[in-house]
Amino acid sequence: MTSPASRTQQTGHDFTCYEKNQTFNPLVSYLHTTRYKHLIKLFTELSAKDLSRTLRVVDIGCAHAKAFHILNSRFNIDYTGIDIDETLLSIATERYAGHKNFRIINDSINNHYAEFQNADVIIALEALEHIPENIVVRVIEQIAAAKPEAFMCSVPNEVGPIIWLKNIGSLLTGYMRHKEYKWMETLHAGLFNLDRVETHGIGHKGFDWRWLAQTIRHNMRITKICTNPFDWLPKTFSFSIIFICLREP
Template identity: 75%
Template sequence: MKKPETNLTRYEKIQNFNPLVSRLHGTRYKHLIALFNDLSLKNPSRPLKVVDIGCAHAKAFDVLQSRFNIDYVGIDLDEELVRTAKARYSKYSNFRIIHDSVTNHYNELQNVDVIIALESLEHIPESIVVRLIEHIARAKPAAFMCSVPNEVGPIVFLKNIGSLLTGYMRHKEYKWRETLHAGLFNLDKVETHGIGHKGFDWRWLAQTIRHNMPITETHTNPFDWLPKTLSFSVIFICRQKS
């Protein structure tokens, strides 16, 4: 049953702004379910241990809990989102959430089956993301999955102009000259990336992951046949060799 609008957080209202935005944000869960379908077949006798980095209101738990046998730990810094997740899911014995930075909880990455970071790594300083990827690689989960927005190349024109025309908010992070330069791959003319979308370059993340573990699947959003330059977001999945 769909939650009443009054029960949604501001973050959820943004993600459900219109049917297109909702669909684009939902693509990652389609790939998440496919990944867990495969992993659960290989481990039918026990719960899959999951760590969700930047879990927000723990939608991934909601998606997975109804379909798979899981043991879930979420980590997020946002107090409101953590409070919302606790109110919704703390009744489940297989749910736990940590209100803190992942940098204080690298131990949680040990001895788990799946580590996920869905639309969260762009909101973490890049120096921390590099160390985080290294810790994930050393932990050797059966799978690591992350999704990040595409903020470089022609898709930025479409995203920001579409945002303006529909009354969405994402274009407000950019100055219009920054939209132009980001769309032309000229990030030197865009404010250096911090913890937002502007200036984020998924390509350095892909290279960082590649240096530490094999990327076995790359997906584009909303369709896998799209070239990455026209993808709204990019999804990476890394799996350990059997």
């Protein structure tokens, strides 16, 4: 899941650095909430088939389990979150351990593929870019083999002209995302020239959502690709990309 160095540092059990970064200003906050709009829509459609049904959810890279908070207040779910970040999971435990339908695992996802077998819905929100790509391939293969009713993931768009807007906007507003890049890397990433950008590791820099799309497509049918903040945006100008896969009848 996400690199501990990039997401942790607790600033008190009420609000983490990770959460503060996601609500840095109104625009950043809005962009980080768009994926939850699509998540709620997906669960609304799945729940409508049987209102009494409990949907079993596995959340890859769950962080402080915001997805549980959003879903549990609206739907019947049985939730399992998996993340390597012990600090963020301690926050999630403190907040939600009293719920009988809440469980978390502090470990790498590649040790827990068995969790996919009984899942109705598997999600990975802003997580797969923080996992080594060789493991991401195995994760997608294992999800496909488990045949959940739905798989949804969201990842940042780090290639094409949108990266200029994101990194220059980050600099002008005092945000931190541009600091991961050298400015020549921002230039080349915006020109789709990732050969001139440091090879992707477990951060944002060098991540190519198109590679992930092909990996998913080779294993599952992509039902819908959503763009952020508006679905009518071309993917090149989307801040993030959201994939939704529904099991074929």
